[in-house]
Amino acid sequence: MVNGRLPSMTERRLQLEDMAAEPSGGPGGRGASTRDNLIRAAVRLASGQGIDGVSVxxxxxxxxxxxxxxYKHFSSKDQLxxxxYGVIVGEMIEEKQGILDSGLSTREAIAEWVRLTYAHYDGNREAFTYVLLLPHPFAEAIGEEYHAQGRLFERLIRRGQRNGEVDGSIRAALARTLFVGLLxxxxxxxxEGGLKGPASSYAEDVTHAIVRALGVA
Amino acid sequence: MVNGRLPSMTERRLQLEDMAAEPSGGPGGRGASTRDNLIRAAVRLASGQGIDGVSVxxxxxxxxxxxxxxYKHFSSKDQLxxxxYGVIVGEMIEEKQGILDSGLSTREAIAEWVRLTYAHYDGNREAFTYVLLLPHPFAEAIGEEYHAQGRLFERLIRRGQRNGEVDGSIRAALARTLFVGLLxxxxxxxxEGGLKGPASSYAEDVTHAIVRALGVA
Amino acid sequence: MVNGRLPSMTERRLQLEDMAAEPSGGPGGRGASTRDNLIRAAVRLASGQGIDGVSVxxxxxxxxxxxxxxYKHFSSKDQLxxxxYGVIVGEMIEEKQGILDSGLSTREAIAEWVRLTYAHYDGNREAFTYVLLLPHPFAEAIGEEYHAQGRLFERLIRRGQRNGEVDGSIRAALARTLFVGLLxxxxxxxxEGGLKGPASSYAEDVTHAIVRALGVA
Amino acid sequence: MVNGRLPSMTERRLQLEDMAAEPSGGPGGRGASTRDNLIRAAVRLASGQGIDGVSVxxxxxxxxxxxxxxYKHFSSKDQLxxxxYGVIVGEMIEEKQGILDSGLSTREAIAEWVRLTYAHYDGNREAFTYVLLLPHPFAEAIGEEYHAQGRLFERLIRRGQRNGEVDGSIRAALARTLFVGLLxxxxxxxxEGGLKGPASSYAEDVTHAIVRALGVA
DNA sequence: CATGAATGAGCATTCATTCAT
DNA sequence: AATGAATGAATGCTCATTCAT
Incomplete structure (x- = not known):
């Protein structure tokens, strides 16, 4: 059962960059707040066993x-x-928004999108796994944020189609679907062990595959 | 924790074709055995809430x-x-094996693969979701079966590369990865609600995307 | 919860002599009835794990x-x-009754009692353990039979005291208590692994100890 | 199934002297900790129905x-x-060790041993029954402690044999066996209802029986 | 802020027993 | 006589959550 609201943008500004660097078992060094430690711990465990398998x-x-x-820091497990989720996905979205706002061509934007995504994965596999590869029981409750990246990409595609850079016959929703699938x-x-990391070493290949699959000029 | 063995090929011959047809709550009509009812019920629930969320x-x-x-029919929840899993995935694999054994070209084989896969999804969304879209806590324990479809596809790709039908520069493991991602x-x-309608209506588009992404002639 | 009646003398005439010879897992050879097999199985398991640990x-x-x-052969687990219990204890009591009826002196009777008891243990450790060394949840329900051997010994002691063969100052109930404790x-x-078998090799020593402890001439 | 470790000597210092005084059903008076209440409750129930019959x-x-x-106080039922066991048996052993360390003759030491043992029984029948009269499913797991009292007595006997106070022909293991049986x-x-209490009223008689049975001077 | 003891509902599993076949 | 499917209560244990300190 997952219900409730997402944290506001202002609430979520924690330092999660070095999440993976935190050694398991220790309450963390310099300025690590308990709240941050809890978030880091939750992500670490969830990325290993799935969300459902992690107990308070x-x-x-x-x-x-x-x-x-x-429970002093989070009103419930769900809220935690x-x-x-909000903390991590917020960072990701801002990066992607930056790509759209820059003057890059559709092809270059896709390349950058893949590069950034895989850098994120390589830099913090656990957080990435948590937000993008695990099924979220509260998917609907999130709504907005959950589909935010997909919608950004749809905008990119539609702009490309208007510019003639992208095959105009493909519907944006399908393009987004295929893009996310490949990405x-x-x-x-x-x-899952079927491919050897780092993800960044596949960035170029995947970019090519996306470009070809979507008919990008 | 999930451990143990998979059912043998001979054990698994149940009629699951009309799994989705079973109305929730009723113990099922004519010849529905308790064991089959339990399997159907389990898949139905798992496809809705994820495996971990389903209680005995x-x-x-x-x-x-x-x-x-x-517990008269299954020695444990894990074994259930x-x-x-074995029942459903067994059927799927046999179909795919058939494609390889036929004389179809790589392109035709991919088209057929997508068609069959989406027909399966449209015909029994719950079973499909259970085996292919849900993370399996016992993934390693399964091993063989779990990766069987992927390996079959790798064989298809390598054969195509030998025939000159497929871009020879792409590694089979990556090709398999991209294929599964698109499929x-x-x-x-x-x-997730991001796309409407029967999957079959996208079969042609997805086939094209795969063909282009992998550089199939 | 253990309640109910004991089997009558006529019901209990089964062949249990070779109880220990029955190989575990097999339904038994020549004339082994299912009822006998069940009794043997029950004793075998109880002697190893205690009565409470054995499931139907x-x-x-x-x-x-x-x-x-x-449940065709026994109305309940308790009744089983x-x-x-009745089957095994019945045999033991008849032997002991024979000792009293013979013309042996108290000292010789005790020696014979110990010999027979230890022969029984060596010959069928499981049955002996079941009836004499395990706590019986239905002790009171048994009553008569449960204390039958003790009462027989009390009779032996009192007769000895009348004959002047036994120290007259010791009360019979205490004599019986000490006797059972030593035996x-x-x-x-x-x-328990604190002594190495067979029990028969200790018969003489134990007889001496009993004789001295009770002040038998 | 019972496995695991025993509590260390320092862990076990609870006040169990007045274990029997605790009225059933009430959470206990002044300073009774929940943990102590649980231990008392467990012993009370086990002494009445046997260990296996007691549920969490x-x-x-x-x-x-x-x-x-x-489960906040004990990691499992087994550990409870x-x-x-460790709490109770620890106290008993310390007393017995004291007897060996004193300068008493073998005969006096046995008399003291019996007196202390029966005082213990009369003072806390339930705890005594629990540790000494009930079969312990975890007997082997305990090892050390379980046989500690028996080994102490063997030492007493061997010393007596060296001193010429005890019949030298009897082996120590058998002497210990007979001693425990009588005690x-x-x-x-x-x-079992075959003798009327208190046990202390039999201390002298039992001491005599032991002394005679083992040939103590 | 943080602890640690406590709750009460829920979990997977096993139990003795029944009964139609 | 025996089977095998089924029941319903009980088992040991874990869960998210609360609260006095």
Whole structure:
């Protein structure tokens, strides 16, 4: 059961860049707040076992605090997952928005999109896995954010079609679908052991595949 | 935690074709065995909430029997999931093997593969979702079966490369990865509400995308 | 919960002498009835794990039949345990009664009692363990039979005291208590690994100890 | 199935002296910790029905808390039984060690041993029954502690044999076996209703019986 | 802020027993 | 006589959550 609201943009500004660097079991060094430690712990565990397999107890233990403490920072377990989601996806979206706002051609924009995405994956596999490769029980509850990246890409495609850079016969929703399928196929396979990392080494190949599949000039 | 063995080929011959036809809540009509009802109930629930979210209690109730009865047919919850998996994936693999054994060209084979896959999805969305779109906690335990379809496709690609039908520069593992990404993107998006309609209506488009992405003649 | 009646003398005449000879897992050879197989299986399992640890399912499986079949022969699990008890204890008591009826001196009678008891243990450790070394949840329900051997010994002691063969100052109930304690200490320790078998090799030592402890001439 | 470790000497220092004084059903008075209440409840129930017959549910109810609370104090039901065992047996062993360290003659030491043992039984029948009269499913897992009292007595006997106080022909293992058999026969019979308590009233008689049975000067 | 004890509902599983065949 | 499917209650244990300190 997952219900409720997402954290606002202002709430979510935590330092998650070095999430993967945090050693498991220790409550973290310099300025690591308990709240951040809990988020990091949750993502770490979820990326390994799936969201459903992670208990409040295990998150608290991994963060080095008690269960009670967790409830000082998050009103419920669901809210914790949603906060975590919002924090990570927010960063991703801002990057993608930057691509659209730049003057890049559709082809160059796609290349940049893939590069950034795979850099993200290589830099923080656990957070990436959490937000993009795991099924989210609260998918509908999220709505806006959940589909934000897809909608950004649809905008890119439609602009390309208007400019004549992209095959005009393909519908934007399908283009987005195929794009996401290709984009995530590599991280997904690396996680499952079917492909050897890093993801960045496949960026060029995947860009070509997307360009060809969507008929980009 | 999920461990153990998969059902053998001979054990798994149940009639699951009309799995989706079973009305929820009723113990099923004419010759529906309790075991089959349990399998159907399990798939139905898992496809809706994910595997982890389904309790033995809910499966039994959905099948119209008690929990004790379930354990007469499956030695554990894990074994139930694996039996279900084996039943469904077995059918799928046999179809795909048929494609390889026929004399179709690589391009025709891909078209047929997509057609069959989407027909399967449209015919039994729940079973398809269960085996192909849900993360399986027992992925490693399955091994063989789990990657069987991917390996079949790799064989198809390599044969095509030898024949000169497929771009020789792409590695088979990557080709398989991109293929699976494109193939499953449509059912996945339909489930998530981002795409409408029967998957079959996208078969041609997806086939084209695959052919172009992989450089098939 | 253990309630009900003991089997009558006529019901209990089964051949249990070769109980230990029955190979586990097989439904038994020549004339082994299902009922006998069930009793043997029950004793075998109880002597290894204690009565409480034995399930109806395990008894049936060990006897090579289904659980339903067990209920054709015994009205309940409790009744099974009581029937088993009656069968074994009946044999033991008849032997001891024979000692009293013979013309042996108290000292010789004790020696014979110990010899017979330890022969019984060595010949069928499982049955002996079941009736004499395991706590019986239905002890009170048995009443008569449960204390029959003790009462026989009390009679022996009182007769000895009348004859002047036994120290007259010791009360019969205490004499019986000490006697049983000494008699069973050896089989009990062998079962627990504190003493090496066979019990018969200790018969003489234990006889001496009893004789001295009770002040028998 | 019972596995795991025993509590260390330092862990086990609870006040169990007045274990029997705790009224059933009430959560206990002044400073009774939940953990102590649970231990007392467990012993109380086990001494009445045997260890196997006691459920976690019943222990929690008897202690006046929920099952969940029990698991805050004991990692499993098995560990609870072992903790309880360690607490009680630890006290008993220290007393017996004291006897060996004193300068008493073998005969006086035995008399003291019996006196202490029966005082223990009379003072806390339930705890005594739990540790000494009930079969322990985890007997092997305990090892050290389980046989500690027996080994202490063997030391006493061997010293007596060296001093010429004890019949040199009897082997120490057998002496220990007979001693334990005689010592426990009285509490055991009192529990079964064959003898009227208190056990202390039999201390002298049993001491004499032991002395005579083992040929102590 | 954080703890640690406690709750009560839920979990997967096993139990003794019944009954139509 | 025996089977095998089914029941319903009970098992040991984990869960998310609360709250006095």
């Amino acid at each position: 107890r295990s998150i608290a233990r991994e963060a080095g605090v008690t269960e009670g403490a967790l 997952w949603r906060d975590v 995530l196929s590599v991280p997904s396979q690396i996680n | 209690r809910s499966i039994a109730r959905e099948a119209g029997v008690t929990e004790g009865a379930l 999931w694996r039996d279900v 499953l993107s449509v059912p996945s998006q339909i489930n | 399912r395990s008894i049936a499986r060990e006897a090579g039949v289904t659980e339903g079949a067990l 345990w009581r029937d088993v 069973l200490s050896v089989p009990s320790q062998i079962n | 549910r019943s222990i929690a109810r008897e202690a006046g808390v929920t099952e969940g609370a029990l 039984w072992r903790d309880v 426990l026969s009285v509490p055991s019979q009192i529990n």
